[in-house]
Amino acid sequence: MSDVRVIIQRDSEREERVVTTGTTAADLFAGERTVIAARVDGELRDLAYAPGDGESVEPVDISSEDGLNILRHSTAHVMAQAVQELFPEAKLGIGPPVKGGFYYDFDVAEPFTPEDLKRVEKKMQEIQKRGQRFSRRVTTDEDARVELADEPYKLELIGLKGNAAQAADGADAEVGGGELTIYDNLDAKTGELCWKDLCRGPHLPTTRNIPAFKLMRSAAAYWRGSEKNPQLQRIYGTAWPSKEELKAHLEFLAEAEKRDHRKLGTELDLFSFPDELGPGLAVFHPKGGVVRKEMETYSRRRHEDAGYEFVNTPHISKEQLFETSGHLPNYAEGMFPPIEFDGQNYRLKAMNCPMHNLIFKGRGRSYRELPLRLFEFGTVYRYEKSGVVHGLTRSRGFTQDDSHIYCTKEQMPQELDSLLTFVLDLLRDYGLNQFELELSTRDPESDKFIGEDAEWEEATEALRQAAEKQGLPLVPDPGGAAYYGPKISVQARDAIGRSWQMSTIQVDFQQPKRFGLEYTAADGSRQQPVMIHRALFGSIERFFAVLLEHYAGAFPAWLAPVQAVGIPIGDAHVSYLQEFAADAKARGLRVEVDASSDRMQKKIRNHQKAKVPFMIIVGDEDMNAGTVSFRYRDGSQENGIAREDAIAKLLDVVERRVQV
Template structure:
């Protein structure tokens, strides 16, 4: 047998090794228990892959991003095998890895019951302990169709092989654009096929290498994500490299569930999404309205200080406006269907920028007016699919804190620098402090308009502005809007989740499409640069993020009720009423609980409502002209003179600190 030379790559190190023909990747990394696959020439391979001369081979550890995907996709196969053993009528959809887990879709006679998950998980544990071997084999189109004749959805994927599969939801994990392969789950003792699935792979060597998993929930899902297709049953699960990591993830999920803004919104009486209005359309209750107003008022004040000018635009417009901007050809699927009126199509506004262009164009503009910063709390409407609508974080009607800045090319670098600094500082004022930036650039798709040199100039301007912030910059190739590149501010919340917040985009295209001009210093007519900026993204989504970030325990300046008076007895109600009147006179939000409940129940109620200050008064307090404080953490301070107590509440509000 002849020898082959391979290169073993580990980070920046390269090791040349001579091995016998037929040596597998598993043999190259023998003894390295964390290695579950190999990357050969940039392509992921099973450890059973036999290396050939000149291969460059990298180990893939189970705790790496690719390793986690392989672990989770392998676990999805084990789950599908267990389901078909327990429910023989189940037909297979797709089962890709997703963030922190996996899912598999099934066509079954009846929806899965929660009790079914326990049965499926128990069978999965048995399969895992058997150590069944994942074995890859290449098949022809006709062979695949013959073997999977009872799997109609797999047959459809075979027909989608290639680019169509890569664009279908989850299908790329099944067939991709290369050769067709089937993975067999083989019995370790007899070598017989226990189960098989159409799959691109790679997979773990055996099921025994799945360290820890848990099935989470079921849901309905349309085949290939289209409402025109049959509705399947989806089972979600999670898998991790160790039991400790699984335990930590489940604890994280439990904490996230406690912070779910939908749950807190109901408990704290902040907002609701009535069925009568429709999915994705929220109403804010009085307490939620207070928080929203405070958020908006503070933002409005900061914008005024930064020389923004406030505008207002209607909720509906003729179709021609969005044709001019280019939105209609590119975003028609995300817009509600047109309304026929007076022989014309009208659309609910899905974005504010075209209307701001009309304001700029309403009269002649001089270079002396630039940069012109237009700002609006503009409500827009987008046709989100029912499967992605989620509380306040993904809605069909929402209000953007939308700004569009018109400036000269010479002003653009400084304006971007100032703009990004303004955005980050304002987010910090609301209590977010950990950020990174994402730069979305032009891709190869024909959706992108404009000349390459314009894109290069816009992208470089954003890159330079991002570099001045001293934050990590992550690239997002192909993720730009059709008209220009963008920077997204990604913020981490109190439990480490990342949320996309503000976006800043450089647009050379819309000013040209709308024929926007200003008179330059030399008297010539020039086209401005347009900068798009949404700071909150949407007020609804930002509200939800803050609600989860604080777990409903808002700092006093954002709390809907900043203080509640709790009388020890009925004779003390009027005394606290006077105190509350003084508090309101200083702009504070205070109520008095004059209900018939006992004092301890009133305290519990205030704690459940997460009110920052409980102001208690009894005979001694009245005699001394004082009050007592009970804080949210249960600590207490007694005998505080009334003026000092008011000062303490007002100071906490003014400084935007947590108590």
């Protein structure tokens, strides 16, 4: 047999090795138990692949991003096999890996029950122990149609142009130049076929390579995400490289569930989503209104100090406005349908920028006015499909803290520097401290993006330079730009390590051009301003949800609906505490007194559940001495504090915006 030369690539290390023709990637990495696939000349391959002469081979570890996707996609296949063994009439949809796990869609007569999921998981464990081998084979459209004649959804995928059929199952890279492939699950001993699926792969060598998995839940899902298609049943699961990592993930999910803003919003009486309003439309209750007011008040003050001017715009406008801005041609699916009256179509406002352009255009502008920073708490309405609406984080009506800055090209670099610093500093004031930045650029192959190449290059480079000055990780996001310009997104980590997209900053040369915006330059010429879009919170509602989950409902005192509650030991102490509360309220503090008939210990428990930062406890000794006792969230207590000192202590914590 002849020999071939392969190149083993490990990070920056490169090793040339001469091996016998037919040597597989599994042979190259024999003994490396965590290697479950290979990347050959940039393409993911099964370990059964035999590299050709001169090909570069990189091991894929099960804990890497690619490795986790392969593990989870393989586990999805095992789940689908288990479902069809238990429910032979089930028809297969798609089963991709997703962040944190996987899913598979099935067409079944009845929705899956929790008991069904337990049976499926048990069957999966049996298949995992069998050690079935994942085996890839190339097929043709015609042969695949014969083999999968009983799978209508797979037949539909085969009919899609190019490799879309295989892309639909969640694999990332094209394999074999667009070959159509099927993966067989083969018996470990006899090699007999146990199950098969149309799939791009790659997969683990065998089902025994799945270390740990768990099924999580089931839900309804439309085929290929369209409400026009049949509704299937989706089973979600998760898979990890070790039992320890699975356990840690489940603990993380349990903590995340405790922090779910929808659950806390109900428990703390902050907001609700009445059915009478419709999906994705929230009402804020008095306590939630306090938190929101404080968020907005502090933001407003910081913006005023930074030279922003506040504006207001209507919630509806003629449709033509969004034609001019380019939103209707590029964003119509995210807007509510037109409303016809007076012989014209109107639209609910989905974004504030077109109206801010009208404010700029409302009169002549001089270079001496620039940069002009317009700011609005502007309520907008977007049509989100009911399947993706999620509490306050994905809603149909929300208020953006929206700013549009108009400046000269010469001012743009400094404006971006100060703007990004302002954004990060303000987020830190609300208690978020871990950030990375994402630079979203255009896809040169897409016709979605408008404008000249040179304009995009200039705008992108200006954003890149501003981002790099912050000294934070900068992650590329190719193709993620808005249709009119590139953007920087601030990604913030919360208390349990989840990443949330917060502020966005976009450089736009296109809308000023489309609206004919001009200013008079120093030399008397008419020039087009640069427009910078900026939403700091993203939306008030979404930021409210992020903070609620970040703090697990225990807001710092400056944001808390009730900053302190007076707990009288007996009825005789109520009036004393009411006087204390009145003095505190006169100083701008939010202090209440619990004069209910409940016993003191029950009152303490109730307000601990309500996550009130401070409890002010008073008995005979305090009342006679003119003092109070402080009880903190952690249960510790500080006794004998003079009333004025207690108010000063509360004021200090509130003004410093610290968590206690």
